[in-house]
Amino acid sequence: MIRFDIVSQGEELVSGSTVDTNSGWICQKLKERGFTAGRITVVGDELDEIRDALSEAAGRSRVVICTGGLGPTSDDLTTEAAGHAFDRPLAEDPTALAQVEERYLARNRPMPPANRKQAILPAGASLLENLWGTAPGYRLDVTTAAEPCHLYFLPGVPSEMKRMFEAHVLPDLASRFQLPPKRTLLFRCVGLAESEAAQRMASLVQPGVVVGYRANLPEIHVKLHLDPGVDEKPLIADTLERLGDYVFTVGGGPLAEVVGKRLEARGETVATAESCTAGRIGADITSVAGASAWYVGGAVVYANAEKVRQCGVEQTLLDAHGAVSEPVARALAEGIRTRTGATWGLSVTGIAGPGGGSAEKPVGTVHIAVAGPSGTVHRKIHVPFDRTRNLQMTTALALDLLRRQLG
Amino acid sequence: MIRFDIVSQGEELVSGSTVDTNSGWICQKLKERGFTAGRITVVGDELDEIRDALSEAAGRSRVVICTGGLGPTSDDLTTEAAGHAFDRPLAEDPTALAQVEERYLARNRPMPPANRKQAILPAGASLLENLWGTAPGYRLDVTTAAEPCHLYFLPGVPSEMKRMFEAHVLPDLASRFQLPPKRTLLFRCVGLAESEAAQRMASLVQPGVVVGYRANLPEIHVKLHLDPGVDEKPLIADTLERLGDYVFTVGGGPLAEVVGKRLEARGETVATAESCTAGRIGADITSVAGASAWYVGGAVVYANAEKVRQCGVEQTLLDAHGAVSEPVARALAEGIRTRTGATWGLSVTGIAGPGGGSAEKPVGTVHIAVAGPSGTVHRKIHVPFDRTRNLQMTTALALDLLRRQLG
Structure with a gap:
């Protein structure tokens, strides 16, 4: 069991103006690779607070991921705090400076003097190049009470942090702790509840295979994490048999993209007629x-x-x-198909709530239809959430009905 | 300066399957009332980890808000951890038990035996009733190294936590620390950058008035927190003069709702013709x-x-x-108005990116038009973000152009 801690730095995180989405993402990545999560500590722009958070985390864990506070302004204090925490003098690193300057050159702009600060690192740090922004990252190896700890310092901007984590931190950790290479198979489903997915997968028990679930409404994600040597092919076949045609892609993009790729490959088009969703499918x-x-x-x-x-x-x-009925849904799909000349017509009419329901047609009643070259199919669904999520789920299930016609 | 800490408990938070949105919300509420944020500590389902996080937080801050881990299952460990951390024996609280039973009675269901656990509190705890779920909360006053600390334990479900925080924690803190009652004026703007809003407000300096900003794209929120005795009226007038007609509401709902209320009051209707936004305005x-x-x-x-x-x-x-031009935007707005018979026709045509731009019409070029009873107005905008945010901003600016025609 290798334990990790996260220190997430940023005044915006403790003032409530930004939600810390970085930490959860990092936890998921490290958990997939077999690490055990210790604590996440979120601190603002107080030098002593950051210093304490860093040294305490390093005392608790073998690995510490620190995000934020590497920018050029006076309230970017993480490097200074790391220097204090681990008794490392700070000095300008020529390679880091060259990298910061290069980022500006690439944009045809001179480096502002303030950014020189981003090239200052604690003694002994190993540079991690940032190809996606100006703040270089670094690794710092320290020895606390008993065990050595590896601290990775990354910028707080999520897009930069994620890329640097994938490019530098994961490979470095894998070689340092001799982690076996991992593969992950992602099955994206729509129209299936998470509990139902878990039930269908429950009896898939195999050494070297860890199954994970994630509700990402309107989708459900089922992930298989495979140890080296595990054969993917029979696992994919087995999983597809269990989850059935609720799976719209293995490892691919969102539902709309899957539908689009199939239509494009077939040289076909679609037009939409939306009542309750009112543009959400088009969007x-x-x-x-x-x-x-x-x-x-x-x-x-x-x-x-x-x-x-x-x-x-x-x-x-x-x-x-x-208006909320099978005949009207069919007429809408056929009407928009004929009038636009598209290969497929997709329609939705329903009651999203909170008002508008009746005993016969309660809130959440939705009719979907797809008109195509060989006729029209219809599906009645019931969505049980609030207005926003009802419309989101309806949008996904409408696209899914079209997907099922595309073979 | 009264410092607070947050301890956020939940295995789902350190496994990355759920993002901790509670802590930011709490930080904002307490910051508005003049408290200073210390640290946020996020821990999973490890008893010792929770115990340490609680006792360390209590040693650092006068106020600690703890969320999560009050449920009925074996991995709900917060109360046990609090008992260990502060040397308080645990015992069933008859009032708490009655409250849990009452929640089930209200749903016409018997209380499952497991839920009895939720009535077990550390000695000396003051019960905080939960009218929105089964887990009662409580306050625990402890004395650490030097100063007394008040710990508030709340459930982790955001909707329950927020209601209990507003109903119990804020009033309790206000009386305990003799906080003056606060009023907040919220000015919601669209089409104005946060930095520009801050610049316009900079010279508004008045005792008892704290100005806050929040980018909530596509909106910018400007908040005025007023001490008792501060007169609202001249402040509202002053702020409206500074921010101009970028403000679409003072204290009201989202832009679409503001537009809708004005249209409804005028007995008018609108129809949309969307090209690049493709349904987002309708949605x-x-x-x-x-x-x-x-x-x-x-x-x-x-x-x-x-x-x-x-x-x-x-x-x-x-x-x-x-297609992306003023004449086409005007023709779309006028066309949809005439054909639907709506009072107003609203149109958008633009290049959302990432592809499709040219030297003459770069990515982000958008034309918006509103056709109405006394003619058509047009506005050309440039949105500088990625595709998703470009379309989000365009949607808001289109609705805003309509708002400006409604007096």
Whole structure:
């Protein structure tokens, strides 16, 4: 058991203006590699506080990941605090200075004098190059009460921190602690509850395989962490059989991207007719850059008059069945398909809540339809959350119904 | 200066499956009341770790807020850890037990035997009733090295924690430390940078008034915390003069709700024609429950052919100026207004990135138009972020252009 601590530095974290998302991400990465989480300590811009947090963490753990406080301004104090904590004089590191200058050169700008501070490191530090920002990171090996501790100092900006962690920290830890190489298989599911996924996977017990779950609504992620030598192929087949077609990708991107890639490969397009979701499906689709290759647009048919005008839904149909009904969902999907000339028409009509429900059609009742070259399919769902999450889940399940038509 | 610490307990927080949003929220609330943040310590389900975190926090701060670990299962260890940390024997509290039983009675269910554990408190604890869940909270007053420390134990579920914090902890702290009652004025702005807001407010210096800023993209929040006796009226007028019509509400709801209320009061409606935002404005509008009173729907005109078909944009206009242009934005707004019969037509066409830019129309170029009873207004903006944030900012600025037409 190798224990790690995290020290997360930033006044914005203790003033409540920013949520510390770095620490959880780091915990997950290190846990996947077999490390055991000790404490996360979050401190603001107080030199003594940072110093104490660093030396206490180093006294408790073999590995300490420190994020934040490596910037050029006077309230960036982490390096100074590390110097105090471990009795290391600070000095400008020429290689670090060259790297900071290089980042500015790459942007055709001279390095501001203040940034020179970012090249000052505690004695004995090993530089970790930052290719994604100006603050170099470093590793510091110290010996506390009993055991040696390796401290890794990284910038607090999440995008830079994550890249440096993957590029420098993980490989360094793997060689230092002789960790076996790990592979992770990620199964992304939609429409399946986390408890149901766990139940389906429960009897998959195999040495060298650790199964993890994560609800990332509207998705559920099932992860398999494999030791070296474990054969992926039968595991993937077994897992797919257990989770069924709730899995929309193994290791791939979000649902809209999966749908988009399939449509693009088939040379097909889709148009949307959204009532309750009111644009959320279009927004989700166009979060994929390049969606114009397979998405033409569509209609937001919030008012019933718009269902008639934009999709040619018959008023008699609305009168007979109500807007939230299978016939109207089908008519919307077929109408938008015909009018736009897209290969597929995707429609949604439902009651997102909190109001608008009835005994016959309670809040959460949603009808989805997909019209395509060989007819129209329909699905009635019930979403049980609040308005926001109901609409989010509906959006995912609508895209998923389309995915299931694409083979 | 009264210093506080937070101890946030939960295995899910150190395994990375849940982000600790409680601590930041608590920091903000206590900072607003004049307390100074010390450290946030996050620990998992290790008894000794929790015990140490609690006793160390109590040794550093006058106030410690502890969240999590008050549930009925065997891995809920906070109370046991508190007993160890402060040498307090644990005993079942009859009032606490009655409260847990009452929660179940209210749901017409018998209390499971396991939940009896939630009524066990450290000796000397003062009960804090939980009206929103089964885990009672409590306050524990201890004396460490020098000063007395007040520890507040609350459940980790954010909705319960927040309500108990507002109902019990804040009033208790206010009376204990004789805090003056505070009022907060919240000015919500859109289209103004945080630094610009701070610059405009800089010379507002007045005893009993503390100004705070928060970037909550696409919004900027400016908060005035007022001591008792400070007159609100001239301050509001002064602040509105400084921030100008970037303020869309003082103390009110989100932008879409403000727009909706104004439209509803005027008995008017709006329809949308979205190109790059592709439904995000419709989604934002319909995040307001009851939006059907003032929103009819509209068109997602992602492909140029849809701009022609759904809004009657002339192909010659598209050929001459391109889709991302003032004339096309105007034609979209006017087209959707005429076709839907809505009072207002709101349109957006732009380049969200990462691709699609040119020297003449770089990524981030967006044209917005609002067509109304007395003509059409247009605004060209440039959004400088990544695709996701560009579209988020564009959505807000589009709604804001409509707001500005509504007087």
